[in-house]
Amino acid sequence: MQATMQETSASPNKSYKVMPIMISLLLSGFIGFFSETALNVALTDLMRDLSVNEATVQWLTTIFLLTLGVLVPVSGMLLQWFTTRQLFVWSLIFSIIGTFVAAIAPNFETLLIARVLQASGTGLLLPLLFNTILVIIPIEKRGAAMGIIGLIMMFAPATGPTFAGILIANLSWHWIFWVSLPFLIISLFVGLVYLQNVSTLTRPRIDILSICLSTLGFGGVVYGFSSAGEGEHGWSSAKVIVAMIVGIVALILFVIRQLKMKEPMINLTTFKYPMFTIGLIMVFICMMVILSSMLILPMYLQRGLMMSPLTVGLLLLPGGLINGFLSPVMGGLFDKYGPKWLVLPGLLVVSVVLWFFSDISTASTTALIIVLHSLLMIGISMIMMPAQTNGLNQLPPELYPHGTAIMNTLQQVAGAIGTALAVSIMTAGMDDFLKTAEGNPESPANLISGLTAGVQNAFVFAMVLALVGLVVAFFIQRVKVTAAGKQGA
Incomplete structure (x- = not known):
């Protein structure tokens, strides 16, 4: 792994400083995964402090998954339209604003909006992280590099509930976000200084219909399954049935359209x-x-x-x-x-x-x-x-x-x-x-x-x-x- 993390040439014409790039991406990724899972142990406190019931508080998890389900499919197109630095900066801006809003949230509605912003940052960062690794790391060393990503993806969720439990026991759930905020700001500055543009911009034609079908399709399926798992009436709920039908039909139309396009969104x-x-x-x-x-x-x-x-x-x-x-x-x-x-x-x-x-x-x-x-x-x-x-x-x-x-x-x-x-x-x-x-x-x-x-x-x-x-x-x-x-x- 030491050889992988040194400066390496991933293409014949360009070399990359792998260590600073990895640090800036992995630090922000760690905080994103930590914030996502740490909130799970705070749901009981949130129900009490924000005066909401179990079905309502679960939306803090559902809306996160739903935002990712809508945004991540579009990321393939975004990676071809915007530079690595542009996507990284916007990812961190969404995450920082979302984390700050969550830290000061006075009510459930504000916290829900904050979760959407946080998920938007994570949704931009995840594909950017994997795509950057594929570009800058030679194929024979990618396993070790992906292993480092695996460490971050599992270490953060593993420590999140424990650390959050300590914070809740001694302070309040607001501190889950206050603790995360400085690390996101540091990650942004590290990225601004060291992160290089590694992707090749092709700027394919933007197909609005594909974006709409993708949003309805993946969003409908994620919302339908999430609601079925959380709702009182389960699979027989009208909103679950409608969401699933809309999602599946939209996905079928999305696939058909992608197969017929010369420059598909996916x-x-x-x-x-x-x-x-x-x-x-x-x-x-x-x-x-x-x-x-x-x-x-x-x-x-x-x-x-x-x-x-x-x-x-x-x-x-x-x-x-x-x-x-x-x-x-x-x-x-x-x-x-x-x-x-x-x-x-x-x-x-x-x-x-x-x-x-x-x-x-x-x-x-x-x-x-x-x-x-x-x-x-x-x-x-x-x-x-x-x-x-x-x-x-x-x-x-x-x-x-x-x-x-x-x-x-x-x-x-x-x-x-x-x-x-x-x-x-x-x-x-x-x-x-x-x-x-x-x-x-x-x-x-x-x-x-x-x-x-x-x-x-x-x-x-x-x-x-x-x-x-x-x-x-x-x-x-x-x-x-x-x-x-x-x-x-």
């Missing part, structure tokens, strides 16, 4: 590259598994085992830290050995761990949960970055913006789908148990037993997803660089 020829498609499937499944598991497990620890938010954060901290620190290691192993001997064992580990989690109960010990969660995070670290890097490696440089836009967009969609299905399966399992429960179904003992049954069903669902991924992983092959500099599988 170039779907990326799917002609088999390793990119397999990598995309791996990432999609991985995001569904990890986000559904990381929603269900803390929920059960708090409601089933009666743990405080801070205790839950501390309990899950070792696994998150292990995942973060292993990401660069897995990146180096990927550079040396390729993806198959990481992804296959990783999915096997994840499948076995989820099978154990499907038997979780109030008798499960704290030590067992820490070990299982840590093993789950180890398995995820073996899958996520190797599969993603191998897939993007097969794309030619002109498709990098489109590939990163597709991969980041479908990660948001996977998150919405995974969490919605997990919550629905958990709720259905709980309801089925209570219908046949002896005595009073509303008794505390029956409610906890019903929750346990529902959570076990949700982990079975996650295990099935992992097993599907295991089957697909047998087809993954290492992308090799030929003498002509072209990628092949």
Whole structure:
């Protein structure tokens, strides 16, 4: 990794100072991921301080996912219209303004607007981060570089709930944002001084209809699944049904239009590259598994085992830290050995761990949960970055913006789908148990037993997803660089 982080030449005509570029992008990315997850443990305090109920407060998470789902698909076009520095500056401006507004928010509506601004900054930064890595890092060193990104992406969410729990216990939820603000400002100044323009601007024609269809399509699907997972009426809710129909129809029309355009907003020829498609499937499944598991497990620890938010954060901290620190290691192993001997064992580990989690109960010990969660995070670290890097490696440089836009967009969609299905399966399992429960179904003992049954069903669902991924992983092959500099599988 030391060789990767030194000044390197990623193209025949231009060299880049990799270290300052990486520092400016990764610092802002870390704060973005920290702010996103840290707020989850503050929801109870927010409900009390802002006088809102559970259904309303969940919009702070839903609106973040929805904004990403709308903005990230357009990022491929933005990367071809605006320079690296321009997109970075605007990303940080949105993030800084959003974080400041959130820190002083006097009511729920103001905090919701702040979340939209924060998500806009993250939505611009994520594709920019991945695209920049693809441009400035040689293909044979990308695994280690992507591993560093993996460290940031997992270390921030892992420490976020714990650190936020400490802040809430001693100060207030406002300080989650006050602490983040100085680091975003520092990141902006570092980027202004050191960040170079690395992308090639082609300025394709802007197709308004494609933007509208993309917004309706991805936005409708993300909103529909998020609402189904949060709403009282679930999948039968009118807004869920309408959102899903509008989203799916718009996505179909969007795909048809992209295939017919000479200069599409998102170039779907990326799917002609088999390793990119397999990598995309791996990432999609991985995001569904990890986000559904990381929603269900803390929920059960708090409601089933009666743990405080801070205790839950501390309990899950070792696994998150292990995942973060292993990401660069897995990146180096990927550079040396390729993806198959990481992804296959990783999915096997994840499948076995989820099978154990499907038997979780109030008798499960704290030590067992820490070990299982840590093993789950180890398995995820073996899958996520190797599969993603191998897939993007097969794309030619002109498709990098489109590939990163597709991969980041479908990660948001996977998150919405995974969490919605997990919550629905958990709720259905709980309801089925209570219908046949002896005595009073509303008794505390029956409610906890019903929750346990529902959570076990949700982990079975996650295990099935992992097993599907295991089957697909047998087809993954290492992308090799030929003498002509072209990628092949």
